[in-house]
Amino acid sequence: MGNETLPNQFIFSEKMDAEALYNLYAGDYLYVEEIFATTLEHFDGDFGSIQLAYENGNTEELRKAVHKIKPTFGYVGLTALQDECKQFENACAGAQSIQEISKTYIPIKNALLEAKDLIQKEYDRLKAFNASQL
């Protein structure tokens, strides 16, 4: 009985922090859909700034770009990725050259791309869920 869900309850991917999402949106799934849509709309631009800064070897611009995108993940329930971004941002701040952070850049870049896929999938599911509730 404890694991039963209400018919109008959306179950987020287990990769997402459902509790954090509930704390932010209190089960307002239409609004969560909006938030996910806005996140996806701006993701490529923000991610592009990260890639460009890295390709230019500019650690300060890279730090700023990661700083900007970081809270996004808090708004979509990817709290662990927000923390990873925070660590990478700190690494950028302390780096003298781009080489110092090149090893950690690849994993964070991949994590960001995976996150986008996940947000997209959850957005599609949310959209279908919300449509079914009308």
Next chain:
Amino acid sequence: MSFTCIIVEDLQVAADYLKRCCEKSGQLEVKGHFTGVADALAFLNTNVVDLIFLDVEMPGATGFDLLDQIAYSPKVILTTSKPEYAFDAFEYNVTDFLKKPFTYQRFLDALKKIPPAAPQVADNTVTESGLDHIFIKADGKLIRLNNDEILYIESMGDYVKFVTGEKKYITHNTIKNLEEKVSKQNFMKVHRSYIINIDKISNIRENGLFISGKEIPISKAHKQEVLKRLNII
């Protein structure tokens, strides 16, 4: 209780979330959202708000740069994902510090810290009128402005802006009230929104005059009086 506010935030999703919190609270009217300091400052130069939700790290300049340049002192709630800024926030005497993302309840707790006496801009203007100076109450203190420092005074609804060569001061008053209080030797009303310092006019055109590069309109009703006061040869 109702406050006017602006949101200065470069992350769209964070700005949208904050805007929704403001609307949901029923206590805040959002006058604008700006993604950078320059645009926000341009808005704040001609508009008065009670509260600013301010991100710290933005392209070009920081939220603290904005606080250094603003001509008056609205309440400020910092919104950032970097708790390291808490010390600076304390130095700038901000009302609260919200770490993104924050819950709606945390947002409401921050609003509770705003004193009901807002707006926090000055509440009186001229407290003493002399021959060569006036005192205005701005930023919680009485500030002496010599008549020859003031370029012009501009209406901003229930507030006015005193513009000097160095700084701008926003205070709670009206042009109509000030017209009676400033020295008539130095100042005159040229438009329902402007009182100007006659000595500061650099040139006049058909429907406007220039002071320090700023064009100020002259209304039809005041034009004859303006021309009469000038030393035209």
